[in-house]
Amino acid sequence: MTPLSPLGFLRSCCTLLLAPLLTLIVSAASLVDMFWIRKSEVKAQVFPRWWGRMLCRLAGVRVRIEGISNINQEQTYIFAGNHCSQYDIFSFQGYFPHDFRWIAKKELFRIPLFGQAMRRVGYIAVDRSHGRQAMRSLDEAAKRIAAGSSVLIFPEGTRSGDGSLQEFKTGAVLLAIKAGVPIVPLGFVGSRAVLPKGALLPRGGEIVIRIGTPMATDHYKTADKQLLAQALHDAVADLLKEPPGES
Secondary structure (H helix, E strand, C coil): CCCCCHHHHHHHHHHHHHHHHHHHHHHHHHHHHHHHCCCCCCHHHHHHHHHHHHHHHHHCEEEEEECHHHCCCCCCCEEEECCCCHHHHHHHHHHCCCCCEEEEEHHHHHCCCHHHHHHHCCCEEECCCCCHHHHHHHHHHHHHHHCCCCEEECCCCCCCCCCCCCCCCHHHHHHHHHHCCCEEEEEEECHHHHCCCCCCCCCCEEEEEEECCCECCCCCCHHHHHHHHHHHHHHHHHHHHCCCCCC
């Protein structure tokens, strides 16, 4: 990876320094809007969308969507993609043209202001520990999704250090089976070049989000979670192999 130019270095530092402030502003604005102004969960999504776009623009990141014709704007989905950069999150939040909510570990909802904002705009908390409480939170999340809340998940469970597609965890696909909604494979291309795992300073570039063909889940049972995880893994891997411009 080539070193950043002086201008690129300055831009990256500004992005790093402004990110916490932008997060604070967006959290506060979301709460004000939800409590006293429009009081609409759907309309409040404009704030996290602005947050994602600003973090991309500050770093000089362009985002392109391929395959939008594969999805129906009125349908509820679970979107599932590869994960090798924080900019997977920022690019999806800022530019993905479908109403969705995040699934996040319950500990994030305890952060003052930020956690309250997440809860008020409809984000879904899950318990990532093991045992009965974790299964209960998974069931609750599945009910929310089945009721009409599309979500994004990263089935690898964490960012890939070298950019290669890791094995998919079955917990993510189990959620899809319980919710009974189609799962859509996504391929995030170019995000690792912007900000690889372990790096602090983002660099400009292009991120392409490729949307695959929705996969029906209503015929799968809990015992089939490994089969669905493998089928989903193969679909995401195929998206990552596609030449630029194809969808």
